[in-house]
Amino acid sequence: MGSVVRVHGEDAVTAPFIVDSYAPLTADAVAYLLGKSGGALPLAWGRYTDADLTRDFDVAAKHGIPVMLIARRSSRVPHAWAGEPDGKADRARVDALVAQAVAAGASVLRSVFLDVEMEPTMAAGYWRGWSAAFDGGQCVPCCYMPNRDYWPRSWLALEADVAAGARCGGVWVALYRQPSDGSAVLRDEPWERRPKASDKVPYLGWQHTGNAYQQRYDFSVVNPAAMDWLADTLGPAPVPRNVGPVEFTRASSTTPDLRDALAPMPERDYSEVP
Numbered sequence: 001m002g003s004v005v006r007v008h009g010e011d012a013v014t015a016p017f018i019v020d021s022y023a024p025l026t027a028d029a030v031a032y033l034l035g036k037s038g039g040a041l042p043l044a045w046g047r048y049t050d051a052d053l054t055r056d057f058d059v060a061a062k063h064g065i066p067v068m069l070i071a072r073r074s075s076r077v078p079h080a081w082a083g084e085p086d087g088k089a090d091r092a093r094v095d096a097l098v099a100q101a102v103a104a105g106a107s108v109l110r111s112v113f114l115d116v117e118m119e120p121t122m123a124a125g126y127w128r129g130w131s132a133a134f135d136g137g138q139c140v141p142c143c144y145m146p147n148r149d150y151w152p153r154s155w156l157a158l159e160a161d162v163a164a165g166a167r168c169g170g171v172w173v174a175l176y177r178q179p180s181d182g183s184a185v186l187r188d189e190p191w192e193r194r195p196k197a198s199d200k201v202p203y204l205g206w207q208h209t210g211n212a213y214q215q216r217y218d219f220s221v222v223n224p225a226a227m228d229w230l231a232d233t234l235g236p237a238p239v240p241r242n243v244g245p246v247e248f249t250r251a252s253s254t255t256p257d258l259r260d261a262l263a264p265m266p267e268r269d270y271s272e273v274p
Contacts, residue, residue, distance in 0.1 A: 015188055017220060018043055018044045018205060019033065019042040019217050020217075026059055027062070029059075030065075044066045045066070047068070047069065048070050049072070049093050049094060049112075053067070060104075060107070061104050061105035066107045067109070069094055069108060070113045071093075073115060074117040077114075077120065077121075077123065078123050083127065083130040090114075090133065091133045095139075098234050105236055107235040108233060109229070110229075111139070111169050113142045114131075114141065114143050114144065116144060116145050118146040118151050121151070121153045127161040127168070128165075131161075134167075141167060141169060142169040142170045143168060143170075144171070145158070145171050145173050145174070146174055147173065148173075159201075163200070169202065170204040171203060172205045173197050173203070174206075174207040175195035176207050176208050176209050177208065177210065186217075189209070194221075194223075202229075205223060207219070
């Protein structure tokens with residue numbers, strides 16, 4: 001558990017947290033986040049598997065942050081037939097990324113997440129085919145899911161596949177604050193306020209804040225009763241290097257050291273088929 005910290009008069013984090021981002025994990029991004037979190041580093045940093053993670057692994061190794069891999073297939077999950085080929089392609093990509101991370105001295109979480117968004121709905125059979133591709137491998141298939149109260153059909157599909165024998169290492173559930181102006185900040189969210197999930201699969205974490213700090217970072221709280229998955233890594237054991245509170249002011253937000261963290265993000269198309 002982290003200690004209580006304050007950043008410019010606002011409470012920051014006191015509990016373990018995870019970051020995932022569309023933007024690369026760079027040294028500037030870490031400095032920017034440290035300035036907002038009072039010096040606390042995340043337990044893991046999530047990145048999409050279709051990105052070039054060369055820089056990410058170098059920075060992750062330097063700061064002792066495990067990388068969490070996320071396979072983005074949200075446009076494909078309505079098609080049960082696509083689960084098997086997508087899973088095979090994603091396993092090959094994940095295995096290659098793990099090898100690249102190890103060579104860079106970085107660690108990767110063994111848990112790999114399939115990204116299931118609010119829409120379109122995941123079909124029964126997709127998870128069964130996708131997760132089966134990881135059988136006998138070094139990674140555990142897990143699922144990022146939307147709030148069950150509003151999008152129950154994807155949950156029913158997941159549960160049906162699990163009931164039929166498909167493996168699921170756990171779910172990471174999204175129900176978050178996401179102001180359109182990017183004004184969300186990193187702060188504590190009690191685990192007791194987590195959204196509904198399923199009693200059929202382990203509940204690993206809750207993504208409670210989206211597009212924070214100029215729409216760059218998402219934050220999640222970890223289930224305090226299910227922390228083991230964060231210690232189950234491939235590659236060298238991560239040694240977090242918290243550097244203590246880092247002063248961050250509006251005047252310094254445009255300095256050259258932060259130019260990567262604040263650069264506009266390009267639009268990308270995730271609908272490509274392997």
